[in-house]
Structures are given as structure tokens and as C-alpha cells.
Amino acid sequence: MIQLSAQAQVPGPAPASSPIAGLFPLVFIFFLFYFLLIRPQQKKAKEHDQLLKGLKKGDKVAAAGGIVARILEVREGEVDLETAQNQKLTVLRGSIQSVMK
Numbered sequence: 001m002i003q004l005s006a007q008a009q010v011p012g013p014a015p016a017s018s019p020i021a022g023l024f025p026l027v028f029i030f031f032l033f034y035f036l037l038i039r040p041q042q043k044k045a046k047e048h049d050q051l052l053k054g055l056k057k058g059d060k061v062a063a064a065g066g067i068v069a070r071i072l073e074v075r076e077g078e079v080d081l082e083t084a085q086n087q088k089l090t091v092l093r094g095s096i097q098s099v100m101k
Helices: 019-053
Strands: 060-063 068-074 078-082 088-092 096-100
Touching: 019 096, 060 078
Parallel strands: none
Antiparallel strands: 060 068, 060 096, 068 078, 078 088
16 A cells, blocks of 8 residues: 655745845836836927927917917917918917927
8 A cells, every 4th residue: 555644844934035136126117117208208398398498480380289370479478370361379388389490
């Protein structure tokens, strides 16, 4: 007859892991988010701010909503535009998306 003896295996103490090793994945994820999401968005926002600061009378611009017009006057927070049918519009400065050439 075959006799099986089952011996309980008592695991030894788990090896102590370094607290730094536990933080490594979190630090890695933070840097990944920073370089792939946060930094490009900050760069794009900075470029848009420079574009808004450089607006001047006579520039042809594209505003939010697809409006393409020429700048008549630039004020602190608003811009007066003139469309192709000689319609005068006042839009917020932040709604200017790009300057067309």
C-alpha cells in the first residue's frame, strides 16, 4: 500500500521589500503623465497666449465657431472683427483660435 504523508509547508518570513521599491511605480506613472500629457498641454497653452498677445489690427483670424474675419480693433478682453459681408462682430479675445496668412 502507498502511504502519502502530507507535510504542512510553513512559509518563511517574506523578504522585506524596500519602501523605495514600492514608490517606484508611482513615480514612474507621474513622470509618464507629466511628459505625455501635462507638458505638451502647457506648451500649447503658452503658444496660444503668445498668439493672443500678438494680435494686431488687420490680421485675418479664425475664431471659435469657424468665423473667419479681419481684426478692426483689439481691446483688453475683446476683439472687433469684420467679416466678408462687412458685418462687425465683437468676440472675446480668448475665442481667437489662429491667425491666418
